[in-house]
Amino acid sequence: MGQCLICQNWVSEQPSLAQLLMMASIHAPVLCRSCQQRFIRIEGPTCPICGRQQTKTTVCHDCLRWQKEGSLPLVNQALYQYNGAMKQFMHQYKFLGDYRLRQAFSAEIQARIKQRAGAMIVPIPVTPKTERTRGFNQVLGLLGNLTTTAALETRHVDKAIPQSSKNRQQRLLTEQPFQLTAGADKLIRGNRIVVVDDVYTTGRTLHHAAHLLKQAGALTVTSMTLAR
């Protein structure tokens, strides 16, 4: 059928029912079974706010901290746990820039978004420099052919310290990284919006985005990420 996107082994086994339902096309490359098994879907009890996998359905400590800081609650839905396999996946997709990997989860994430009929899809943007060197926005890659609204753009030309090397405190202190694109407020006003990002780590990125969109008159703002 094709080569596994991650380990390059030939995938000869029959696609599972879930794969058949999720896949845009039967010829699209997939993950082999052993690579698939390393990713863990978020199922059962989760934090009602950020969507992280838990044993209980109470608000998690990260979200409690957001509440203390007076931030509006942002309900997030995440598809997968951010485990070792997902970290490795993100490394190859985002940092190495292996654009093919978007196909591993794009059908699944698109199917979930389609369940929110009528919502306006706003992807988290990347900086112009990242766009130039990476050649793509990893969130748009996941969203495939869905119609999206580029309501947000990054505010700083460049980030002095990369996200991953900051600690939580530093990240939370960083100011609003986004601004609305020209004319975006007219599109946003009165709409239900779902903001999409690849990974929910501290929630900072999504909280800043949601704050801005709410200010501009969005009716509701929720979010969806591939991993949490």
Add this chain to the structure above:
Amino acid sequence: MQINDLRDLIGRQLLAADLTPELLERPEVQSRPAIKKTTSGWVCNRCGQQLTSQTRLPHQQMYCQHCIQLGRVSTLTKLYTIAENHTFRQSQTPILTWQGRLSPNQLAASNRVAANFQQTVPHLLWAVTGAGKTEMLFAGLAEAIQAGKRIGIASPRIDVILELAPRIQAAFAHSELTVLYGKSPEPYHYCQLTLCTTHQLLRFYRAFDVLVIDEVDSFPFAGNVGLHFAAEHALNASGALLYLTATPDTTLLRLAKQNRLRVTYLPLRYHGFLLPEIHRHLAFNWRKRLARGRLPQLVQRKIQQNVKHHQRFLLFLPRVTDLDPVESALNQLNLAGRFATVHAAHPNRADIVMRMRTEQLDFLVTTTILERGVTFPGIDVMVLGADDPVFSVAALVQIAGRVGRKPSRPGGQVDFFCHGMAQNVLGARRMIQQLNRRGQRMGGKAWVNA
């Protein structure tokens, strides 16, 4: 880590992200596109492979998926280089500080190696395990160093590079040497001798006058188009390429037949004794027995005897998942010998191998990681499940070749335990028998245990 020294870019091809911004600005730095368009499509200039439509980025950019682990090359990036100019520090005399002596057979092969370092036709030194192929390089390398040539020694296997580096450094004590691999702790620096993995050759461009590739038939070099391309392009246009192995694959043998590869052949070990032959034993349904916590009778007896007589050995198993059941079966035997299990991804791999080498262990239970390059003098080997398809003919010949590497014990016992008849085991036996027939004609003798 980004490089900042201009000299570290000589004869290399790196990405902008590998260089400091200051270095990138220097006028001496040249660049060429990383991807080129040919009549048959887009081709990567680093690994020579075709790009597919799958790797099209938005805005019609293309990238290479094949060599992406070394940093992505794309139509957005360039390869940066400084042409090789041989400005490394010249070696001091005496060049060759190795004091050993070669046997007449080794000397003949060594002379051919040196002669072929002057030639552009690739050369294969096919020397049996334990022939002393590293020592046969020394004369040729010494000449090349003397002539001010730049030398690369590469292998697909990190183990082999790590084993080789101190021996090469000792043989050329007044020459500078750098060792380069994926996670090498020492930074690379420009000098006359470079030891690296074959993957790292993707980062060199027309650098070497002499390039040696050791264990050429092993993974991932064998059959890898990108790495073969990298080897050819790491070499300068008039450079000499030498392949080393004890077990050439069919591709190499075909090239030899077509006269596109010169072959020097040495079927005899340095001490003049023949290769130990493989003894085959039946171990029917050994995995089922193992699942019940027991080793096959014969295997158990051999292990007990070896431990009793202080005969050190390696026990090879086909799969990582076989290690735990074998370990618990061994633990039930209450052996007096100390042992450990090890596999490629074992966190303490290097430490365990070192403990075996320093004789703190009596035997090692292992998967195929130790089949080449690594030598423990005076050992025997056993393979449980030798008929498993993970063992190629070459791997089995290499495993048998671990035995008889000590001058005072130039032979030993090689026992393969199989569930059934298998082509790989028969093939390995046949290859060793053939090599020994040729070795006999050169005066080789079989070793008899006293």
